[in-house]
Amino acid sequence: MVDLTSIFSPKFEFLGAEISLLDILISIAIFAIGVILARVLRMTVLRYVGVHLPEETRRVVNRVVYWGIIVLAGLAALSNQGVDFTGALLGAGIFGIIIGFATQSIVANLISGLFMQIDKPAKIGDPVEIVDMHVAGVITEVTPFSTRLRMFDGTYARLPNEKVFTSQIRNFSRNIARRVEFQVGIGYKEDVTQAIAIINKTLYELPMVLVEPAPNVFVDTLAESSVNINVFAWVPWQHWFLMRQQLVERVKKQLDTVGVELPYPQRVVWFAETAKNPLKNA
Amino acid sequence: MTLKDSVAKKEVSEEFDLFGEFTIEQKLDKRYGDEKLLMFKTGPNMYGYQRFHKEQLTIEKVIASDKTLKLGIFPVAPIHTPEKVGDYVMLKLITPLVLEPQSRVVAYLTMPIEIGVVRSDTGEVNMIDVFSVGLQYYAIYGTPENGLLCRYHLTRISAEMPKAAMYQEAVVKVHFMNNTRKVTTVNRVVFPVAGTNFYVRGTEAYYNDLDMVVSDRLSSTVAGVRFSSVKSGASSEWTLSEALLKQQFKFIMEWGL
Numbered sequence: 001m002v003d004l005t006s007i008f009s010p011k012f013e014f015l016g017a018e019i020s021l022l023d024i025l026i027s028i029a030i031f032a033i034g035v036i037l038a039r040v041l042r043m044t045v046l047r048y049v050g051v052h053l054p055e056e057t058r059r060v061v062n063r064v065v066y067w068g069i070i071v072l073a074g075l076a077a078l079s080n081q082g083v084d085f086t087g088a089l090l091g092a093g094i095f096g097i098i099i100g101f102a103t104q105s106i107v108a109n110l111i112s113g114l115f116m117q118i119d120k121p122a123k124i125g126d127p128v129e130i131v132d133m134h135v136a137g138v139i140t141e142v143t144p145f146s147t148r149l150r151m152f153d154g155t156y157a158r159l160p161n162e163k164v165f166t167s168q169i170r171n172f173s174r175n176i177a178r179r180v181e182f183q184v185g186i187g188y189k190e191d192v193t194q195a196i197a198i199i200n201k202t203l204y205e206l207p208m209v210l211v212e213p214a215p216n217v218f219v220d221t222l223a224e225s226s227v228n229i230n231v232f233a234w235v236p237w238q239h240w241f242l243m244r245q246q247l248v249e250r251v252k253k254q255l256d257t258v259g260v261e262l263p264y265p266q267r268v269v270w271f272a273e274t275a276k277n278p279l280k281n282a
Numbered sequence: 283m284t285l286k287d288s289v290a291k292k293e294v295s296e297e298f299d300l301f302g303e304f305t306i307e308q309k310l311d312k313r314y315g316d317e318k319l320l321m322f323k324t325g326p327n328m329y330g331y332q333r334f335h336k337e338q339l340t341i342e343k344v345i346a347s348d349k350t351l352k353l354g355i356f357p358v359a360p361i362h363t364p365e366k367v368g369d370y371v372m373l374k375l376i377t378p379l380v381l382e383p384q385s386r387v388v389a390y391l392t393m394p395i396e397i398g399v400v401r402s403d404t405g406e407v408n409m410i411d412v413f414s415v416g417l418q419y420y421a422i423y424g425t426p427e428n429g430l431l432c433r434y435h436l437t438r439i440s441a442e443m444p445k446a447a448m449y450q451e452a453v454v455k456v457h458f459m460n461n462t463r464k465v466t467t468v469n470r471v472v473f474p475v476a477g478t479n480f481y482v483r484g485t486e487a488y489y490n491d492l493d494m495v496v497s498d499r500l501s502s503t504v505a506g507v508r509f510s511s512v513k514s515g516a517s518s519e520w521t522l523s524e525a526l527l528k529q530q531f532k533f534i535m536e537w538g539l
Contacts, residue, residue, distance in 0.1 A: 174427075175426040175427050176422065176426055176429060176430075176431055177422055177426045177431070178426075204417075204419075205417065207363075207364050207417065207418040207419060207420060208364070208365075208367075208420065210420055210421050210422060210431075210434075211419045211420065211421045211434045212372075212421035212422055212423075212434065213422065213426075234422070234426070236367045236420070236431055238367070239365075239367075
């Protein structure tokens with residue numbers, strides 16, 4: 001009968017370290033278990049968590065889970081061979097600090113990209129305005145380092161994630177409706193009640209002006225040359241731009257039709273001496 | 283009933299065009315309110331379709347068909363015009379309905395309809411055109427943050443079957459049930475309408491009966507709206523129009539009644 005211990009136990013020198021065949025087999029087993037575990041965990045995470053994540057995040061999580069476990073399994077297998085990682089870890093730490101300083105902005109972009117996936121201020125396809133950067137457009141892609149936009153004029157913009165994440169983001173499509181707001185100035189001699197009624201009628205003739213929340217038309221200010229009426233109307237967000245154009249045009253036309261004056265800026269001048277007042281002399 | 287059985291009955295109304303299925307031999311014209319439809323054969327396997335709004339050409343299509351063209355003109359869910367923005371309808375009661383605790387009442391409402399021109403001879407139902415007679419209104423049920431965009435319709439509540447505006451409204455019978463221990467006021471009925479169909483008779487349209495069950499849920503009062511199991515409204519003289527997709531639903535009104 002063959003004595004297995006005589007085969008597996010004897011140690012021999014390899015790359016300066018004393019190892020046995022048994023140690024090598026155990027290390028291979030540790031690494032193999034690590035690979036299997038990585039695949040199983042990747043599948044589990046993708047099945048139960050991945051379905052709720054956007055495509056980009058799902059891909060990142062997939063890679064991090066799989067390669068993270070593979071690396072850990074590799075380290076465990078090598079450590080079983082008596083490899084001392086203390087020096088390597090110290091070196092890696094120093095190297096990491098140097099690389100960290102050198103790639104500060106890249107890491108910041110990467111971390112910001114991850115935080116954006118968690119915070120979700122906008123998703124691909126959303127029309128947004130990155131207020132601090134004075135940029136507006138539709139998000140076409142979010143990579144680990146940057147956010148890409150198709151701006152409203154059709155040009156392409158690549159924005160670092162760090163800047164996007166720390167900026168104020170205005171999402172035009174997050175809510176189902178937006179409010180169109182504009183002001184109409186009518187002459188002082190005009191009937192305000194009649195003008196408001198005409199504006200309201202114009203609003204209700206457009207199907208995309210929502211009945212609830214109801215439009216709000218009211219006198220805002222008694223300005224120098226006109227009585228200013230504010231017009232607030234809720235519309236589905238997709239129709240905001242078109243409605244903004246149509247409403248102003250239609251209100252103007254309707255007020256013109258009934259002869260409501262929309263005055264130019266004007267100023268009444270009174271002369272100090274009555275004799276020189278042409279109106280009084282007339 | 284199938285589309286073939288649903289050829290409109292002329293005895294209902296002689297002066298107005300009816301809902302139903304029509305075969306286009308050479309030329310056919312129909313008028314629904316301000317909308318005039320013109321369907322005509324232009325050549326072998328080729329048909330023309332035109333719609334005029336107040337005599338002004340609004341839409342024009344060419345339809346290819348290797349057999350005699352049959353088009354159905356039926357009421358469809360009121361969510362397509364002027365553009366689809368939601369799947370729901372909100373019937374706002376002009377006079378609110380006050381329900382006693384643990385009570386039930388059956389009442390009729392009207393709801394908006396649109397008219398769809400569908401081609402059904404290909405085996406599946408394809409919408410060629412859809413239009414509304416009259417103005418359309420939309421509203422939010424809930425809040426702009428998390429509400430629903432709904433086709434909005436003002437309706438009176440009546441104990442008897444009301445006369446609906448021709449080509450613009452359908453009648454819907456609602457079984458209101460108040461399962462709470464308090465008096466509840468109902469101001470609106472909200473439910474999804476996408477893909478559902480209507481019963482038709484001549485120029486009239488009738489929707490499926492609905493159940494609206496008011497109940498308490500935690501600290502708020504909600505209402506569940508669904509198709510009623512009682513099909514009392516549409517008798518055998520009504521014909522079920524072709525739907526793009528038949529569906530059952532149950533919708534919980536959680537942002538107020």
